[in-house]
Amino acid sequence: MYPETNNAHAHDLQMDLVTASNEVIPIFGKRASKYSLWIRFSNGHKFKDGEEFAKLIVPVNGDSAKLGPCRLLSEPNIDGYAGRITFIDDFFDFDNLLSNHKIVKLQSEFLNLPMVLAHKDNITREFKDYTSNLNYDCNVYKNLFDKLDLEYQGEPEDVKKLVQRAIIDSEGKTFLRFIDENLQKLEKIVKNFSKEEHERHGFYLRKQLWNIIMCSAFMARTNLKPRGYSGDSEMMRMIYANEYEGFSTFSKLLNKHPLNQPAAQAVRNRRIIVAGKLNEIKNSRQYHADGKCRVLSVACGPAFELKDIFVSPDDCDAFHFTLLDQDKSALLEASVLVDQIEKSLGRALETKYLNESVRTMLVTSDLHEKWGRFDFIYSMGLFDYLTPPVAAAVLKKLYQLLAPGGEMVIGNYHVSNSNRYYMEYWLDWVLYYRSDSEFKALLGDAPGAHMDVTFDDTGVQMFLDVKKNRANA
Amino acid sequence: MEQSLRLTVKPQWDEIENARIEVGAYLQSQGLMRDAVHSLTMVISELIENGIKYGSFTGPEDAIAVDIHRNGDTTTVEVINPLNIKDKAARNHLTKLDKTIQWIRGYQDPFEAYVEKLKEVSRRPLKDEESGLGLVRIAYEGKSILDFFVSEEGSLNVSAVSHFRGDNHEKD
Ligand SMILES: Nc1ncnc2c1ncn2[C@@H]1O[C@H](COP(=O)(O)OP(=O)(O)O)[C@@H](O)[C@H]1O
Ligand SMILES: [Mg+2]
Numbered sequence: 013m014y015p016e017t018n019n020a021h022a023h024d025l026q027m028d029l030v031t032a033s034n035e036v037i038p039i040f041g042k043r044a045s046k047y048s049l050w051i052r053f054s055n056g057h058k059f060k061d062g063e064e065f066a067k068l069i070v071p072v073n074g075d076s077a078k079l080g081p082c083r084l085l086s087e088p089n090i091d092g093y094a095g096r097i098t099f100i101d102d103f104f105d106f107d108n109l110l111s112n113h114k115i116v117k118l119q120s121e122f123l124n125l126p127m128v129l130a131h132k133d134n135i136t137r138e139f140k141d142y143t144s145n146l147n148y149d150c151n152v153y154k155n156l157f158d159k160l161d162l163e164y165q166g167e168p169e170d171v172k173k174l175v176q177r178a179i180i181d182s183e184g185k186t187f188l189r190f191i192d193e194n195l196q197k198l199e200k201i202v203k204n205f206s207k208e209e210h211e212r213h214g215f216y217l218r219k220q221l222w223n224i225i226m227c228s229a230f231m232a233r234t235n236l237k238p239r240g241y242s243g244d245s246e247m248m249r250m251i252y253a254n255e256y257e258g259f260s261t262f263s264k265l266l267n268k269h270p271l272n273q274p275a276a277q278a279v280r281n282r283r284i285i286v287a288g289k290l291n292e293i294k295n296s297r298q299y300h301a302d303g304k305c306r307v308l309s310v311a312c313g314p315a316f317e318l319k320d321i322f323v324s325p326d327d328c329d330a331f332h333f334t335l336l337d338q339d340k341s342a343l344l345e346a347s348v349l350v351d352q353i354e355k356s357l358g359r360a361l362e363t364k365y366l367n368e369s370v371r372t373m374l375v376t377s378d379l380h381e382k383w384g385r386f387d388f389i390y391s392m393g394l395f396d397y398l399t400p401p402v403a404a405a406v407l408k409k410l411y412q413l414l415a416p417g418g419e420m421v422i423g424n425y426h427v428s429n430s431n432r433y434y435m436e437y438w439l440d441w442v443l444y445y446r447s448d449s450e451f452k453a454l455l456g457d458a459p460g461a462h463m464d465v466t467f468d469d470t471g472v473q474m475f476l477d478v479k480k481n482r483a484n485a
Numbered sequence: 486m487e488q489s490l491r492l493t494v495k496p497q498w499d500e501i502e503n504a505r506i507e508v509g510a511y512l513q514s515q516g517l518m519r520d521a522v523h524s525l526t527m528v529i530s531e532l533i534e535n536g537i538k539y540g541s542f543t544g545p546e547d548a549i550a551v552d553i554h555r556n557g558d559t560t561t562v563e564v565i566n567p568l569n570i571k572d573k574a575a576r577n578h579l580t581k582l583d584k585t586i587q588w589i590r591g592y593q594d595p596f597e598a599y600v601e602k603l604k605e606v607s608r609r610p611l612k613d614e615e616s617g618l619g620l621v622r623i624a625y626e627g628k629s630i631l632d633f634f635v636s637e638e639g640s641l642n643v644s645a646v647s648h649f650r651g652d653n654h655e656k657d
Contacts, residue, residue: 116604124600124603124604127600127603128600131596206648207628207648208628210593211593211594211595211596212594212596214593214594215593215594215596215597237591240584240587240588240591241587241591242591369583370634371583371632371633371634371635372579372583372634372635374634374635374636374637375570375635375636375637375639376637377637377638397590398632399561399630399631399632399644399646400561400646401561401563401632401634401642401644401646402632402633402634402642402644405634405636405642406634409637436593437593440591440592440593441593442590442593444630
């Protein structure tokens with residue numbers, strides 16, 4: 013058996029301290045806190061509390077990091093450590109250093125300060141006035157709504173709800189119109205900006221309005237992107253729900269506003285359109301004869317549309333679904349939904365889940381042998397993020413995966429999206445927009461392809477509809 | 486009108502300089518302004534550098550392909566390197582590439598990604614080429630939208646799309 017202390021030293025690393033007179037003192041150290049290190053001296057050295065050292069040398073990834081002056085805080089403890097080492101000028105973050113092998117200084121935010129401050133230098137006067145007025149007005153509205161909320165705070169729950177509803181329907185509407193008007197102004201000011209100017213001005217607007225933006229749960233999420241990308245399943249859920257969500261009247265209003273826009277309506281529309289397409293297929297005799305219709309949903313997300321497709325037990329026999337997404341948690345949510353549908357319809361669904369990125373799936377040259385070919389392929393909310401070289405490669409691959417006589421429907425936001433600047437400036441949500449002809453050009457002249465471009469009612473969501481000739485394998 | 490240039494670059498450091506010269510001359514001939522030529526040359530050399538560093542080169546015929554097309558004001562740069570997807574280290578780099586690109590593109594203003602990266606102060610002696618700043622520089626200083634895919638032949642295609650006006654546009 014090992015003595016107790018050995019366990020406590022299991023994570024110790026060999027390091028060196030360098031004294032002011034350049035003497036190298038070998039030590040063992042381990043993380044004590046984010047900005048301090050437990051150390052013990054390997055050669056029985058003794059130093060007084062507060063002793064200063066010129067350097068701490070830490071092994072990192074087969075190399076070594078020489079960090080600045082540090083000090084011993086004598087704190088002998090039961091595990092045999094002499095105390096803590098902490099820095100004097102620059103405080104380095106041991107979590108990043110020891111786990112991620114990155115050298116990050118506590119104060120490094122300040123290194124960038126001049127750059128961040130200078131980033132406002134090329135903001136136009138007009139835009140500065142615009143954001144400053146907008147910020148002022150938003151805060152006036154916020155204070156008013158917050159005050160009103162306090163007035164009826166003590167009322168019983170259902171009375172409170174009714175009062176809030178009444179406020180939302182009256183003064184709330186005025187506020188929503190105020191936002192609308194300001195978005196129109198924004199468009200006028202920025203419409204001739206270059207990409208770089210949009211970026212700078214968007215950054216500026218978000219910095220100014222940050223506290224307002226954070227009041228809206230939806231906008232907070234699109235800005236913070238907790239899963240690392242825009243359009244995650246929680247954002248989708250919020251768009252479908254289209255509710256006044258929030259802790260105050262003001263936050264409810266600000267949550268609802270972006271969800272009421274054509275760009276959000278387009279998300280709700282496309283779900284219905286896809287379900288409609290699949291219902292059409294189900295009702296056409298063709299697939300009853302050939303067995304199940306094999307469907308592939310590319311970048312499926314939580315696949316809420318399945319609820320609209322599987323409404324009767326017979327529907328379960330009509331389709332075989334393959335759901336592909338890069339995000340495991342989205343696939344998990346889809347599988348929970350499939351379970352729910354199976355339970356409520358009392359019939360099993362044939363589904364397959366593929367945790368793949370479209371950007372890397374192309375490497376498998378015999379995908380059609382591995383996955384089979386599909387009678388119907390759809391992809392919504394994916395091509396909006398693919399630049400032309402990638403979109404073209406993915407589209408061509410999907411076309412290969414299409415069975416003869418099959419059809420695919422691919423969504424992309426159209427360049428004319430009237431919410432573009434709202435999304436970019438307020439929501440920090442950038443899409444790759446396309447025109448009809450750019451969308452069509454992606455597939456080039458694939459043999460046996462019939463292409464058509466259609467739109468949803470908002471005119472924002474564009475669909476590329478590709479049918480493959482029966483004769484083309 | 487679509488214009489393009491294709492180069493083959495051997496996976497050697499001194500090849501980058503030759504590629505820079507060739508690319509610079511091509512972009513100038515396309516009527517791009519000095520700043521644009523400068524930015525795009527930087528984009529291309531960062532991408533080639535990554536291709537050399539992270540590509541899987543086995544035989545003497547293995548090389549990096551560079552494709553530049555100009556269509557209107559849009560410049561698309563594609564840098565293609567062989568990749569051994571069966572190799573664990575290569576797959577890890579691919580995952581890192583994917584994450585980094587999605588992370589950068591999550592910001593409307595790539596400046597934010599650039600500033601974040603700068604915070605991770607890199608120490609001199611740790612191989613200088615590993616600044617971890619290449620992709621953010623492409624997005625911020627190079628004003629380009631990054632993307633990538635792995636092709637059927639198993640090569641990695643990293644691309645940067647940008648919008649720079651040629652000087653012929655300044656007149657109208
Ligand atoms: N051509 C490539 N092939 C594979 N991985 C790559 C490629 N380019 C970049 N990467 C991955 O993305 C990371 C970030 O790249 P970059 O920003 O250029 O920083 P650096 O090259 O300094 O590490 C790299 O460390 C690597 O893991
Ligand atoms: Mg690099």
